[in-house]
Amino acid sequence: MGREVRRVPIDFDWPLNKVWQGFLSPDRFDEDKCPDCTSGYSPRAQNLYDLWYGKIPFDPTTTGSKPWQPDTPAIRARAERNIADAPDFYGSGEHAIAREAQRLADHFNSGWLHHLNQEDVNALLDAGRLRDFTHRWSEETRKLEKIDPPAKPSAAEVNEWSLSGLGHDGINAHIVIRARCAREGVDDTCATCDGHSTLEKYEGQRAEAEAWEQTDPPKGDGWQLWETVSEGSPVSPVFASADGLAEWMSDPERGDRWVPQEVAAKFIADGWAPSFVGSSQTGLVSGVEWSGTRED
Ligand SMILES: [Zn+2]
Structure with missing residues (x-):
């Protein structure tokens, strides 16, 4: 992610700031959208996904979970915190807290993700998730260690x-969606596209x-500056010498990209620099400047 120098033929002629064609996967690999799904899920799994995020109406009681109430301690505490943090936005006083608590309760009641049952939780534990419950930071080993005997958080927790x-x-x-589908005995994957969410335009596409590999621009005697923030595109003319490129890079007319010529020369010798580098001596400087000023 930054700038790099490439050696290209003197007559290399690719538009500036346009990603080199060899870096981009060709259009002919674009597949057709699957007509039966949006993300590779089966209809039931998609339905569960929509319930998870509350994209369709969700009823907490369907999972045996108790709906959040404005006076649920966790909701109330969060409402008080929100009011205290942004009184200008929420207003203040009991009325504002009560209104915010109701808003939060409604919000957290609208999606399955805040109303798991124990089977859902167990599926997450089996998959090694919920580390906030199952692991503790050890000062001794300086890493997260699994609690023994294993923690078994409840759905409510x-x-x-x-x-x-x-x-x-x-x-x-x-x-959780996959485990629920398995318990219901239904497929979680779209049968039409086998979960890819796209279909091949022709067999073997x-x-x-997958076998496609990117090709570099041709090599030659010229010197050119490239950005690598995108897949990679040239940002300077091609110069016959490193000095020519260094001179161009240090041209004050080029405004904010100006670096001293010896800095540019050092950068070119290194061949690469990140976009920005921070250090205690220099603060945040452009990577080119950093590359050119540091001692090897
Ligand atoms: Zn599909």
Whole structure:
């Protein structure tokens, strides 16, 4: 992620700031969208996914979970914190807290992810998730250690934990959805596309795409600056010498990209620099400057 020098033919002629074609997977590898799914899930798994995130109406009682109430301690505490943190936004006083608590309760009641049952929780434990419950930081070994005997958090504990900032990620959603489908005896994967969410335009297309490798631009005697923030594109003219490129890089007319010529020369000798580098001596400087000023 930064700038690099490439040696290309003097007459190399690829538009500036346009990603080199050899770096991009060709359009012919684009597959058709699967007509029967959006993300590779079976209809039931998609339905569960929508319930998980509350994209369709969800009823907490369907999982045997108690709906959150404005006076549930975890909800109430969070509402008080929100009010205290942003009184300008929420207003203040009991009325504001009560209103915020109701909003939070409604919000957390709208998705399955805050209303797991014990089978859902066990599926996550079996998959090695929920480390906030199953692991503890050890000062002795300086890493997370599994609690022994293994922790067995209840669904209520996990659901309260899910109200916190971090909570469940997409991997947890996937694990719980798959386990639920397995318990119901239904497939979790779209049968039409086998979970790819796309279909090959012709047989062997996917294998071809996997076998595809990117090709570098041609090599030659010229010197050119490339950015590597995208897949990679040239950002300077091609110069016949390293000095020519260094001069171009240090041209004050080029505004914020200006670096002293000896710095540019050192960078070119190194061949590469990250976009930005921070150090205690220099603070945040452009990577080119850093590369050119550091001692090897
Ligand atoms: Zn599909």
